[in-house]
Amino acid sequence: AQSVTQLDSQVPVFEEAPVELRCNYSSSVSVYLFWYVQYPNQGLQLLLKYLSGSTLVKSINGFEAEFNKSQTSFHLRKPSVHISDTAEYFCAVSDVSGGYQKVTFGIGTKLQVIP
Amino acid sequence: DAGVTQSPTHLIKTRGQQVTLRCSPKSGHDTVSWYQQALGQGPQFIFQYYEEEERQRGNFPDRFSGHQFPNYSSELNVNALLLGDSALYLCASSFQGLAGELFFGEGSRLTVL
Numbered sequence: 260a261q262s263v264t265q266l267d268s269q270v271p272v273f274e275e276a277p278v279e280l281r282c283n284y285s286s287s288v289s290v291y292l293f294w295y296v297q298y299p300n301q302g303l304q305l306l307l308k309y310l311s312g313s314t315l316v317k318s319i320n321g322f323e324a325e326f327n328k329s330q331t332s333f334h335l336r337k338p339s340v341h342i343s344d345t346a347e348y349f350c351a352v353s354d355v356s357g358g359y360q361k362v363t364f365g366i367g368t369k370l371q372v373i374p
Numbered sequence: 375d376a377g378v379t380q381s382p383t384h385l386i387k388t389r390g391q392q393v394t395l396r397c398s399p400k401s402g403h404d405t406v407s408w409y410q411q412a413l414g415q416g417p418q419f420i421f422q423y424y425e426e427e428e429r430q431r432g433n434f435p436d437r438f439s440g441h442q443f444p445n446y447s448s449e450l451n452v453n454a455l456l457l458g459d460s461a462l463y464l465c466a467s468s469f470q471g472l473a474g475e476l477f478f479g480e481g482s483r484l485t486v487l
Contacts, residue, residue, distance in 0.1 A: 263416075291474045302378070302464060302478035303417070349416055353474030361430045362407070362466075362474045364416035 261286040261352050263365035271371045272340055280335040280368045282350030291353040292333040294324055298346045345372045378479035380465050386485045387455050395450040395482045399467030406448040409464040417464055423448055424470060460486045
């Protein structure tokens with residue numbers, strides 16, 4: 260079985276400061292890793308994903324995450340946050356081995372950007 | 375290009391009743407997954423439909439059932455509602471070939487009184 264642990268339920272940070280949202284996963288097989296973002300009163304949207312290849316993946320709005328197999332982590336970072344980044348962020352893992360993939364989500368981290 | 379649409383957006387039921395939630399996937403997608411998101415929690419996987427069959431199921435009782443139609447749309451049915459079933463129910467669509475990349479609707483908010 261696979262699982263995801265997001266260590267921080269809430270992260271307050273001042274505007275233009277850097278931020279890191281932590282994610283650790285557990286799986287007995289190779290995985291795909293994802294970060295999804297949920298803005299208030301909206302569904303989840305894919306922010307970025309790691310499938311294979313380079314362990315550093317980036318989104319179009321300045322977020323990046325690095326897959327660390329030895330530490331089973333996939334932390335999300337941004338060097339300078341904006342007010343518009345205020346949202347809830349979910350780390351997710353997908354089991355590669357199954358023919359029909361199930362995506363398992365963490366409990367989420369609420370990012371609050373303070374003006 | 376319409377994204378994932380869900381109906382109804384909000385509904386209120388009483389304990390013991392039954393509810394049906396509906397989902398139309400994003401154009402071109404053939405797989406539908408349903409998730410339950412309780413307040414303050416991450417989405418919990420209920421089940422996944424592909425080619426009109428349930429392919430995977432999470433840790434939910436048989437009171438939760440579903441269906442997928444030939445046009446790929448899907449329904450989630452919950453029988454004998456409990457207070458604990460109150461949650462946001464999210465539908466996500468995908469294409470079988472794209473590993474785990476889900477497109478979500480805005481959800482159906484179910485309140486059980």
